[in-house]
Amino acid sequence: MHAHLILKDGTIFRGRAPLGFGGGGEAVFTTAMAGYQEILTDPSFAGQMVCMTFPEQGIYGIHADLNEGTRPWATGLLCRRLTFAPDHTRSEGDLPAWLKRHHIPVMTDLDTRALTQHLRDQGAQPSLIWTELDGSLDAGVAKAKALPDMTGQALCAEVSCKDRYELNPDGAFRVAVLDGGIKLSILDQLVGAGLHLEVFPWDAPATELAAKRFHGLFLSNGPGDPAALPGMQKEVEACIGKLPIFGICLGHQLLGQAFGGRTFKLKFGHRGANQPVHDLMTGRIEITAQNHGFAVDEASLPKDVEVTHRHLSDGTVEGLRHTRLPIFSLQHHPEASPGPHDAHPAFNRFVALLQEFHHA
């Protein structure tokens, strides 16, 4: 079926909607060449339609062990080509059928490179997949113009767990996990590092998160605008100084705010599996997986918070550490999935921090 991608700024790209229905969300692009399933199920992509810059998608199908969330959270897939008959000995189905089952719209035959360049230059923005059945293009453009921006959107409630649960009760340290939309591979890495986890919904209060039984607190990734989550920020602030804390992505941004800093929206974000991060503590480079549209404003941070990691391309903050308290955070995704494993040692760094704090 013919379809158009209509951006809020009125720009239109032609293509097809092979599943026969459209949809909407913030159009963002990721340059990760593989890993569509991990990306689509990553709760941080909630509310977003992801443009995959690599033109061939769906080649190896859908796998039971590649989910990063309980279902696909992205609200659309924008791509150039889609494989309908996938090829992998352990594949359990094809990407189009899986998307259809979850009613996630997909657009193919797009000039994804032109779209990517447009988003790069004009910024990520709300958009619609508008099919032949949806009415006139003019109507679509009018509808797109009225779409709300991502700035100011609080989306954690939608993707977070509803009830507290435990993982790996035999773990050496007991860690509270604040789930703002946590990726399953982060849980895997924390468990793999030997931690006993109690996972709390996004709105858990500090009194629970910093309860006496916990050796540490982990703040997860998640979707939306961190500045739109004053409640979470307040609870995190209340935890500071009570126990060791490690935050990733949204968790990192919440910490930045809790320290008194500000966050801001990047023009088109960092999304991909090839992002170079300079570790200022070792002087070395890590190639990392990233997925964020907002960043912590370095100038707004207090003196006792130190920048430990910096993005090599634009110099934005990629890691923070408190100079006196056992707290650190990373903007990028050390669990990768999809992406390179260079930053994996961050989880051991957390364990080492817990050890130091509790045995020293």
Place this chain on the structure above:
Amino acid sequence: MPKRTDLKSVLVLGSGPIQIGQACEFDYSGTQALKALREEGIRTILLNSNPASIMTDPGRADATYIEPLTLGVLEKIIEAEQPDAILPTVGGQTALNLAMEAHESGLLERAGVRLIGAQPEAINRGEDRQLFKALMDGLGLETCRGGFAHNMGEARDLLKLTGFPAIIRPSFTLGGSGGGIAYNVDEFETIVARGLDLSPTKQVLIEESILGWKEFELEVVRDLDDNVEVICSIENLDPMGIHTGDSITVAPALTLTDPEYQRMRDAALAVIRAVGVETGGSNIQFALEPETSRIIVIEMNPRVSRSSALASKATGFPIAWVATKLALGYRLWELPNAITRMTKAAFEPVLDYVVVKMPRFTFEKFPQADKVLGTQMKSVGEVMAIGRSFQEALQKAVRSLEESHKGISGALEGKLDLGRLKEHLLIPGPQRIFWVYHALKAGHSVEELHRLTRITPWFLREIEEIVVLEGRLRSFPVDRLPEELLEKAKRAGFADDQISVFCSGTEAEVAARRDKLGLRPAYKRVDTCAGEFLAETPYLYGTWEDYSEASPTDRPKAIVLGSGPNRIGQGVEFDCCCVQAVEAIRASGVEAILINCNPETVSTDFDTSDRLYFEPLTYEHVKAVVDREAAGGKLLGVFAQFGGQTPLKLASPLHAAGVKLLGTPLNTILDAEDRERFGQALKRLDIPAPAWGMATSYEQAKDIAQRLAYPVMVRPSFVLGGRAMAVVFDDAGLEKYMREAVAVSNDQPILLDRFLDGAQELDIDVVCDGEQVVIAGLLAHIEEAGIHSGDSYAVIPALGVPEEILETVKGYARKLALDLGVLGLMNLQFAVKDGIAYCLEANPRASRTVPFVSKATNVDWAGVAARIGLGQSLKQQGITDGVPRAVSVKGVVFPFAKFPGVDPVLGPEMKSTGEVMGIGDTFGEAYAKALLAAGIPLPLSGTVFLTVNDRDKARLPELAQKLVALGFGLCATEGTARTLEASGLKVRKIFKVNEGRPNAVDLLKNGEVQWVINTPLGRDAFFDESAIRREALRLKIPCLTNLSAALAACEAVETLRGEMKVRAIQSLG
């Protein structure tokens, strides 16, 4: 700031002549390395014996030694230049081996010179399979079951471990040469014996078969701070069992899940760290068993490789340049990403397109060669294509091969024997992908094809979609092709002329239909970052989408057409001409735009030209670029004279479409290329030519041959590199030739020329601006007429040829160039017999010898020609006849060692893959060096085995006396011995192969013969002689098949006994 500041001068080792397994990718890497060093103010010294390369052009290094890549030469250069370090990692296996030899001999330590890039210990760990295997075990990475054997006994023991099929690879050989797959005991013993022999360390690796597994490569770089990144992943479409150089490959890896890919990446990082490659690029190969995802490390190259060149072109990331900077101590994050300029080299490139590489084979040159593909590389070149889908890139790659396939659908048409389908699918040959297509078309299932070929089903399904599209296209006439279908077809890589076949129209009609529907190609940038950052780099490819980037500039501009894939007859020398031309154009203030599809070359580096279009060199693709560029600024025209025969073939259709050719006009090209018209010109100008005729049947040919008198030279009328050319001596030979050749020539007429037996051949390159003609160089062949000029050794100045003949030839060349209206370069070939110079042919373009002549005379002749095309006269340029600065001999190398079944004998059909240059004060010195550089170290003493044909018997005593005077003993077979004895020489008589024992081959095997001089006797003695030549080749005993060359070699032996001098070309006269 780089960590090291102690390096003031660096010696770069090149890779020597082009050969199978080591082609012009090392011209690309060496050229980038020199650039990277000079940017740092480091004095650069280059050693490379290959005159056809760009890197040996005088401006590329501070001191360029075009000398043999031997330890002795290296020692002398180190002595003269006192470099601080040697960079051994950009010159392929040849450079690495020489560096290791220098290390092991103690030379490096003695001279206080270090290796940079990779240390000897790391090179050893990477290259020595035994050390490597142990290292992998230590890392917990899997390798193949198996081990090393140093003799047949050990090999048999290992066989118990591996079972059949067993893979055998000799250690330290080029392109895995001498390896193979054994399915039974006989094959096993044969391959092991050959491998033990070819390995310089007398060691072979014997391993379990992982045939049919998926094969991957990762290109990895590392800096001194241990930052490691993967530049590119490559997936082989052809599964394990076929050498990666002979495989169709895609980038990036397509069929892996992210966890699978990341496991491979983790392993690659662990490998480069453990091997300890300090800095720079490495290539690591993996196999993956699809059913289990089990990953095995196959091997690593601790240096820049053929795949690095591919990865550089596939991603836009200049691996060799970066690797060199890293060797100087820069960290990855300190280096700019040369493409985006805003970001750093510390990142992993991402693609938003699919790249397909295909190998280019030349089995037609070696009909006796085994065409089955295995672990030993057999292709001589490659092409790369970029598309926004695998289908598009695949079809573009097929077209780029220039094997006259319009796309994947066109090949094999007419010679398809579906009865042999299974065989062609099961046993991989150079055309298997086309069999796959036709099998799908015939209704065979993807599953069945996967079973037979082990090609990953995804690729097969994509090809099946192309089949389906072909079927849909076939149901429409051109003028009713629906827009949606046509767009889909273009996006799947179909060419206009491919579609025209399905729809019973012409290429022009399909193009017109497209135009009417508004379907035009869009051009996209290769930018390393999938559009994430703004890039200005003018590295473009065409595809079928809505938005084009990189609008044409408003400058005056000229397009240079490249030379496509390397093949025998058209190799790096044409790339060298293109690059010289591009640089001259840029220096003239004109924008230089280059179109080419060969990923190995300097010309396809993104910063060689102002704009690079990485596209197939076919009419449709070239015309589309012309149209696009003509839309802005002032397009002066297109140069078709620098890329060999490839662009010349496009001259006619481009001209017909109203595209202006720069330099030599089309009419002149046709006057020179068309035998009839050329004959008229010669007659008009009173220039002698051998009598000739044209025939389409044996009867006609016989009449002509009788008129010309045997022997006659025969060939199809439109050929390159002497394809299917032969000398025939009688009616029987002619009949056989006509039967076979007519098939090759597609029913084009066969040319018959009077063969000037024993004539002296001359090669002359001239440049003409319409008013004046300048002689670039005049070369005398060392072998007499009958051997293709590309296979002949040749000397400049043309020593031994009387001055008045040379003047006559120059006069003829001047007259012809002016009369034909050449604007730019022309190459002419003459044969001199009985004091008369006959003109054999003219090529109105840069020739194979231009780079060699450039080095000998220190003039960029292709640049001169380009400037003429832009309107600058020779006078304005201040160019006069080239003056050779020393005696220079061009030598050649052959691929016979890769084709065990092929008789290593020379003739009018070109067989060499590359050339070398020897420079000296005397002919003897230059020739000795050329032989040495070509891997033929002449013996200084011992016994010479002589067997010559009747025609050569007259000159035999002269040769024999020289040999005796040099202290050689002689042995010969009956006939030759009688001639020698008649002139009073002492000679040991030995049996021919079928006469008794011990025979000639026994003597060779027993080490009793150090040198073979054998001029072919004709068909009667064919088997006997070919056995001798093959044995000599196997034992690496020099074997000359030509008397003139043998006489020249006597002079060379004298030189070799004395002290050999080395000189930088910058220091010559």
